[in-house]
Amino acid sequence: MMSRLGAALAGLSMLVPAFAAERQAPDPKATEVWAPEPRRVAPGSAGAAPSDAIVLFDGTHLAEWVQAAAPERPAAWTVAGGTLTVRGGSGDIQTRRLFTDYQIHLEWRVPAALTGRGQARGNSGLFLASTGSGSGYEIQILDCADNTTYANGQAASLYKQHIPLVNACAAPGEWQSYDVIWTAPRFAADGTLLSPAYVTALHNGVLVHNRVALQGETVYAGTPAYRRHGPAPIKLQDHGDAVSFRNIWVRPL
Ligand code: MG
Numbered sequence: 001m002m003s004r005l006g007a008a009l010a011g012l013s014m015l016v017p018a019f020a021a022e023r024q025a026p027d028p029k030a031t032e033v034w035a036p037e038p039r040r041v042a043p044g045s046a047g048a049a050p051s052d053a054i055v056l057f058d059g060t061h062l063a064e065w066v067q068a069a070a071p072e073r074p075a076a077w078t079v080a081g082g083t084l085t086v087r088g089g090s091g092d093i094q095t096r097r098l099f100t101d102y103q104i105h106l107e108w109r110v111p112a113a114l115t116g117r118g119q120a121r122g123n124s125g126l127f128l129a130s131t132g133s134g135s136g137y138e139i140q141i142l143d144c145a146d147n148t149t150y151a152n153g154q155a156a157s158l159y160k161q162h163i164p165l166v167n168a169c170a171a172p173g174e175w176q177s178y179d180v181i182w183t184a185p186r187f188a189a190d191g192t193l194l195s196p197a198y199v200t201a202l203h204n205g206v207l208v209h210n211r212v213a214l215q216g217e218t219v220y221a222g223t224p225a226y227r228r229h230g231p232a233p234i235k236l237q238d239h240g241d242a243v244s245f246r247n248i249w250v251r252p253l
Pocket residue numbers: 123124125138140141237239
């Protein structure tokens with residue numbers, strides 16, 4: 001007759017294989033990464049710049065901007081009432097600073113009263129890297145609440161290259177936002193393209209491009225192509241329409 005102790009030991013021995021199996025299971029601690037910790041950034045409230053952003057326009061001055069065609073000259077657009085507005089015919093403006101990869105936030109507004117149609121209806125543009133006056137990589141700014149144009153040239157399109165996933169436009173006269181993550185193209189010393197530019201973009205908080213690759217710089221007609229460049233300014237387009245901007249900030253990555 002088995003003693004109570006014997007019975008207990010027999011019962012315990014039946015558990016041993018289970019314990020052994022448990023010992024062989026992966027240790028969750030082995031896959032925990034504790035360092036380095038991500039740097040702390042205080043998020044901005046209500047669209048305001050995070051603590052580590054470079055503020056490109058805070059509503060009061062254009063110290064961060066110059067004329068794209070003549071970078072030695074201060075930007076000639078109008079600052080009033082906390083907004084920056086295209087002065088039609090004065091030319092594109094671009095940042096003094098140069099950027100490679102970054103996250104940008106920008107708010108824009110086309111005039112409430114618009115008479116033009118198609119591409120002549122609140123046209124401006126955010127050039128994610130300016131490679132010279134009129135050149136670079138444009139995400140279109142245009143009324144698209146009550147406007148028909150070619151889909152790859154509508155607001156939030158990567159002009160003539162990528163149609164936005166959806167039309168997230170607000171009405172003319174309302175403020176709208178772009179949040180864009182830009183990965184600059186990389187080139188070999190001889191100008192060969194090593195990796196294309198990539199764009200992820202949200203329009204009014206809605207995803208419109210999910211890491212799409214560009215075929216080259218924006219062109220109005222013909223086939224896009226890359227030309228070797230390094231860090232570049234960010235540019236805003238003067239297309240003749242009185243488009244306004246506010247709350248522009250950038251975080252180099
Ligand atoms: Mg444009």
